[in-house]
Amino acid sequence: MNESVLMLTLMAGIGLGTPLVFGTVGEILTERSGILNLGVQGMMLFGAVMGFWATFVSGSLWLGVLAALLGGAGMSLIHAFNSVTLRVSQIVSGLALTIFGTGVAVYIGKAGSDPLIGQPSKAVFEPIFPEALTDVPIVGPLIFGHDALIYLSWAIVAAASYYLFHTRPGLTVRAVGEDPASAEAAGINVSKVRYIHVMLGGALAGIGGAYFSLALVPSWQDNPIGQAGWIAIALVILASWRPWRALWVAYLFGIAGRLNFTFQTLEINVPATLLDMLPFLLAIIAMIVLTSGKRAKFLGAPAALGIPYYREER
């Protein structure tokens, strides 16, 4: 039962979806505060290399995760400074971050006399529960068959959702993303809120990147993350800026990413390149159908997303 094509597809989908969960939830937190960060790809890739490097040097997986978290947050600080303090174009700044982060990650992977590239990871995230539990049909692997980062991602989704919708600071974030002027009038420090959430987004993107290099493909390659950062940006829309939905859509696309292999097993011939198109195509359709004009309000797109905020001063 647990070896069926369906189960294997689901399990692989959860694995492939996990970095997307981190990246998407992170970008949701950032965008909810009104800042668009198109640098997710760069931050993820930088997190991937930092995580791999720290684990490679120390042998500790959790030091790797910490390094990835700090790396992603550090990268995002550049964007926070550009978009919150300097208020220059968030779009150009985000793209710059992606280009820069990609360059730095690839460079670090190849630099030095004994480069990281091609090396296997010194440690790999593996399922944490004893095999006896995972032998239970269906629920065994689905609930007990995962590594620690997957459980961490669930905790982060739950925490982010609770934070945004059931706490006062979360309300503050949403208000800042919707209407910074009104938030400021209510005594909220808009810049501080935005800095914090851009960096939270960066930290989560960094962990998402490390999931590739420490769990999914535990060796260093030039780009172990594919287009995951860009997919995460698309998933934010499909998740309509809500963490729990991010979990489901990320798994959906994890499964879609795995379908290619599954279809081969089942001898169904669908070109991989067309399947790869799917997240982007669905995001555009969602964008056009759901966010045009007044409908955007139902969806949850933060009204002030991407718009620099100038305080009224007299």
Add this chain to the structure above:
Amino acid sequence: MSRRFIVEPRGLAPWWLKLLIPIGSVIAAMILGGVFLVITGNDWIEVYQKMADAAFGSGRGFAETLVSATPLILTGVAAAIAFKMLVWNIGGEGQLIFGAVVAAGVGIWLADSTPQVIAIVAVVIAGAIGGAFWASLAAVPKVYLGTNEIITTLMLNFIALNFMQYLVLGSSSPWRDPEATQFPQGRPIVESGRIPEFFHRLDWGLFIAIGVAVIAWFVISKTRSGFEYRIVGDSFDAARYAGIKVPKKVLGTFLASGAAAGLAGSILVAGILGKMDPRSLDLGLGFTGIIVAALARLNPIAIIPVAILMGALNNAGPALQSIGVPSATVKILQGAILIFAVAGEFLISNRIHRPDPIAGEAKAEPEAQAA
């Protein structure tokens, strides 16, 4: 309310500042890159010398630099004309690719006997149309439904990329070369559709690109339609008041932007590639065009030298590997240049000074308060 610095919007930035910011950004990026190089145990002087040598040190090297610059001029113009009107077309990548798909389609379909001039024009124009069509997929929803174009153009990049890969790698479409048995490749276009080379691998496509940049500058600054464009780019409300049909203008600009990016695709297909080669068209030329546009401060003429600089960097990358330095150095430099340039925009549009000790903060009037 004592503050150490006062930041206020600037009226007319001095010309030297507008020149200094891009140059300063390049220098700052090189210093940052130098730090990276030194930390990782490289001789930064040697690296920069090697890069300069590869890009400008020989006729062949310079020709390659210009080959790399050609599509960047076009994607730079594409980004600049859109951004100037606050149309955030970041889909240059996808428009380039779809332009290449259409151009290659026409180039494959044309008969061998087609006269050269007609064939080249047909292939090149097809790319522009393809790019404009791909842009319209985001432009039409934006203008008529209010759909945010940032995300749609971004997503369309990946759809175009996957579609192109499908045509060659995932199917036996007419774009795939039936004779390539080892590894799937694009089918070559008709020989008469190829743009001739004139200096090493450099072809006349460079002049098409420069021509487009000059035309963009000319239209914007010298024509009636360009004046309308400048008004719309400055203020939608003033434009409406002045009797300009704003949605039509935005749509037109968006499509023109797509056409410019599409041209970059067709010039690659008709020029150095000769076919639709998925690997050679997936180099981030659209995104690099955004760096070019930002560094050129959206000025179409300034795009030409900036694109040559970026082309030089792209061209120098592979040469670095021969001295054991990762070619990703180039990406670091490009990313850093863009980060510094975008931060520098702040200095161009704002003035920072210490508070006037006597007048305090009250002096906030603009500088040209004459009457």
Add this chain to the structure above:
Amino acid sequence: MPNADQSRTPPAVELRKIDKSFYGVLANADVDFNLARGEVHTLLGENGAGKSTLCSVMAGLYRPDSGEMLMDGEPIVLKSPKHALAAGIGMVYQHFRLVSNLTVAENLALGNPEVGLRLSQSELEAEARELGERYDFPVDPTARIWQLSVGQQQRVEILKLLYRDVRILILDEPTAVLTPQEGQALFRAMRTLADEGRSLIFVSHKLHEVKQVSDRVTVLREGRVVGNVDTADAEPRDLARMMVGKDLVLPTRAPNESIGEPVLVVDNLTVTDDRGLDAVDDLSITVNAGEVVGIAGVSGNGQRELAQGIVGLMKVTGGSVHLSGKDITGTSPLKSIKAGIAYVPQSRLGMGLAPGLDTEDNLALKQFREPPYSNGPMLSPKAFKAKGAELIEEFDVRGVRPGLPIRLLSGGNLQKALIAREVTQDHCVLIARSPTRGLDVGATAVVRDQILAERDRGVAVLLISEDLDELLALSDRLLVIYEGKIVGEMPASDATAERLGLLMSGHTEEQSA
């Protein structure tokens, strides 16, 4: 009665000799004001009389340049609106400070330090509902702000303050956005609040409301207090005279004798605004050649929609507009320019000028399609320069430099440039909204002279303004607009401050007679 307490307890708020100026322009001068506990106190005055500034001082938004503020007899210096709220003073601004995509309950909790870290929607909603019921302000606490009508949004603003338990509520022109029924509900709630011992400051122009809801009235004019009376003793015509001032500049010129044929004829025009209300409601005006028709009225009574409806910037939903006999109803901005309507909008940089382009470009903003500015599809930079220099010289626009964005010119120079462009194009009608608003004396004189010169040239001028001095100085005939309708008409020579003041405040001629 609240007045009985006044002698024993200190006033809830007292202002002594408050001065406040912005960049050298005096907004409040030497203002003394006191607000008793449990009273509704009206601040009455024309636009620009300094009411909003005074309210903002009390709400902690602005700090006065000099003077002091006392609460319950104790001096207090308010550092910020947050501080004012903590001290018990809250203000409902004309532009609501609500986050439109959050629910009513969430808006109540936003930035409120008394709400705990955990946000219980159900508790918040219950509290909001209870608060609403207490003041007869039923609002669905789960509704999102954008789903509410303007009147309901205003209730949320007030509930927000009551949720913070403020003792002093400042309502800045609260009825300007309300229907009469909503207004009545607001007045009932205001009374309830006052009876609880809270004090309310009510800012208004509408005399019948003042009479109905308030205990005392303080009248402001040009930043100074010009009167303070118990409402019971106040006659509307006295208030109107105080508000407008006795020293109105009477027209010094003879009325134009050579008034010609009707040029601009507006019949039963209706224009619906963004909120779906008829901002211009079945309105008719005729402007003849060589005549200045002034439209007086408090801002927000349909002036913007009237002007924009005529020139095609807003959709006309009923009625017709004729220009020299030709039907131009529902025209486009371009067609209205070509038909010969010159238009000076109220917002110079927001609409009349492209702020980032230079002066020469802005002077050609409308005529660039015609020679000499363009020649076929090509522009003529020479003509831009030559015509620009000519107009800059003739209209004395100062501070111009080539390439300098026009937004950096001063207000007077902006307006001179705008007027220069509008009156030198081919036109038979000039529509001008508050053309001298915010200008210094010199620029005001230039603009007024230009408008009179237009009239003498036989242009039909529609002058829409809130400035009575300006209207009386320039108009041949005066109309008063109130809630989208023309409520009175008179030759300028028959206009008195009192009569205009009453009409502008919604008193019809029959009522005031």
